[in-house]
Amino acid sequence: MPHSEDLLIKNALQVVTCEPDLFDSQDEGARSLGLIDDGSVLVSGGTVKWVGKTSDLGEKASGISDVIDASGKVVLPGLVDAHTHTVFAGTREREYEMRMRGAAYMEIARAGGGINATVASVREAGIDDLVSSGIKRLASMLRRGTTTVEIKSGYGLETESELKMLRAIRKIGRHSAADVVPTFLGAHEIPPEFKGRRDRYVDIVTEEMIPAVSREGLAEFCDVFCVHGVFTSDEARRILLKGREHGLKPMIHADEFADSGAAGVAADLGAVSAAHLAFASEDGIEAMREAGTVAIVLPGVSVGVGKCTFADARRMIEIGVDVAVATDFNPGSSMVDSLLIVSSLACSFMKMTPAEAILGITKHAARAIDRSDSIGGIGPGMQADLVFFEAPDFRYIPYHFGGDIVDAVMKKGKMVFSKAQGGGANGRISGTETEC
Ligand SMILES: [Zn+2]
Known part of the structure; x- marks a missing residue:
């Protein structure tokens, strides 16, 4: 996935923002998570610019050519x-x-x-x-x-x-x-x-x-x-x-x-x-x-x-x-x-x-670790660190213990792991040098 200034992640089954003050969920078990069903995330320069329901995207994403379709995925902040x-x-x-x-x-x-x-x-x-x-x-x-x-x-x-x-x-x-x-x-x-x-x-x-x-x-x-x-x-x-x-x-x-x-x-x-x-x-x-x-x-x-x-x-x-x-x-x-x-x-x-x-x-x-202003959530101004899970619901993540369910990982708006690009346990990792 090439890095560009603006990036749209759309149609995620769930976006777990961890920002309950910004997003209210009807799902009792998800209230503290600030869960968005059918969510999208706009990223600019490695930072989250906007997050919300895909249906509320409107004109915000017009002109953005770098689009990731996250259909069927649960998106969490980078762990x-x-x-x-x-x-x-x-x-x-x-x-x-x-x-x-x-x-x-x-x-x-x-x-x-x-x-x-x-x-x-x-x-x-x-x-x-x-x-x-x-x-x-x-x-x-x-x-x-x-x-x-x-x-x-x-x-x-x-x-x-x-x-x-x-x-x-x-x-x-x-x-x-x-x-x-x-x-x-x-x-x-x-x-x-x-x-x-x-x-x-x-x-x-x-x-x-x-x-x-x-x-x-x-x-x-x-x-x-x-x-x-x-x-x-x-x-x-x-x-x-x-x-x-x-x-x-x-x-x-x-x-x-x-x-x-x-x-x-x-x-x-x-x-x-x-x-x-x-x-x-x-x-x-x-x-x-x-x-x-x-x-x-x-x-x-x-x-x-x-x-x-x-x-x-x-x-x-x-x-x-x-x-x-x-x-x-x-x-x-x-x-x-x-x-x-x-x-x-x-x-x-x-x-x-x-x-x-x-x-x-x-x-x-x-x-x-005193980093709550920049990581640990998906909200405007936060670092665009995201994990994409193959899961039908956020509860599936701890439920399927030890499962190989991480589909992709993004760090500061850049894909650093993608199972689709030859992934799995030996998947290609971009942005990780092995020599120093
Ligand atoms: Zn220890």
């Missing part, structure tokens, strides 16, 4: 993965086997597995290897509709290796069709050489790593793994405050294995989002609601580690917290790169409705 660890070296499938045979975390760690295995591989890896594998992973995510990906460092755990990861993340963003949002996560774990000297490691994160990351402008967010047995809420507060001093916006891994008070820290510091939250306290969630902090739930982790513990997304939604759904794509606990699969898990296991799950991978995910 946003708000929490990933997409840059890593080595994989841990043997550890997965051990876990499914019943091995405990410490047994796996003693056998050389766990996060320290990935840390060792990343420290050894050259930046070019991290970049080329990262570009491939982003291309795979793009074919599943993901047009914006947040990526964290956190497998270096020493200044030079953390900087190497963040430089790789920047390079991946420059050479991928998807947009990349970089997050510094030097406080992902206490590295083995600092066991028993955790204060010293926190000093290095705050006094050495954060200033260095900020000097090079390598990250937009600072994150901390504030869960039981890793970083405490006091340490998280100290690290996130130092990040904020250096222009890095706070986000947090919160309360994954027990209540560590992390949800409260997120709210206190005005964090844009907090992720995991399986054991977050009622007070912590209430504080997040008051602060407007988005909850990111990660059902792929529960499935990846074979546990039935999920964050209480229903409760969060009921009290008014915006809930995003992300993959947490990582080689240890959640080797899933598809937001479509995790949206199905969010429905089946967390009892989110299809509409809530779709908002979780679009509008609320964009808010979780």
Whole structure:
């Protein structure tokens, strides 16, 4: 599909705008989605100019020669993965086997597995290897509709290796069709050489790593793994405050294995989002609601580690917290790169409705990474990031879990994946370079 300034997408079976204030739907289950039946979208210069019912197009589209007929398609905003660890070296499938045979975390760690295995591989890896594998992973995510990906460092755990990861993340963003949002996560774990000297490691994160990351402008967010047995809420507060001093916006891994008070820290510091939250306290969630902090739930982790513990997304939604759904794509606990699969898990296991799950991978995910003014919805002035699904209704998207239902993906008004142009799992991807 050649790129041109003006483009008309018309006759879509449904356009899911995620703008309920602009479009009222008669369909009770779709009200929060701003659903338009038989919709059209006008795009100009990579931005949405107009969206509405095809019957209301009138003269708006006259003279536009670049027209995409979206008959039979459900159109969503480009999907946003708000929490990933997409840059890593080595994989841990043997550890997965051990876990499914019943091995405990410490047994796996003693056998050389766990996060320290990935840390060792990343420290050894050259930046070019991290970049080329990262570009491939982003291309795979793009074919599943993901047009914006947040990526964290956190497998270096020493200044030079953390900087190497963040430089790789920047390079991946420059050479991928998807947009990349970089997050510094030097406080992902206490590295083995600092066991028993955790204060010293926190000093290095705050006094050495954060200033260095900020000097090079390598990250937009600072994150901390504030869960039981890793970083405490006091340490998280100290690290996130130092990040904020250096222009890095706070986000947090919160309360994954027990209540560590992390949800409260997120709210206190005005964090844009907090992720995991399986054991977050009622007070912590209430504080997040008051602060407007988005909850990111990660059902792929529960499935990846074979546990039935999920964050209480229903409760969060009921009290008014915006809930995003992300993959947490990582080689240890959640080797899933598809937001479509995790949206199905969010429905089946967390009892989110299809509409809530779709908002979780679009509008609320964009808010979780402070991008809601440009992505996560289809409205005038928003970036023309669109996903075209072969589906009879938006509910079909989480319902057909794991299905190959993405027909095409558009980024900033340009087709970057089209099944019709030789697509499928090995489809041609335009706008994605494989060399850098
Ligand atoms: Zn994570």
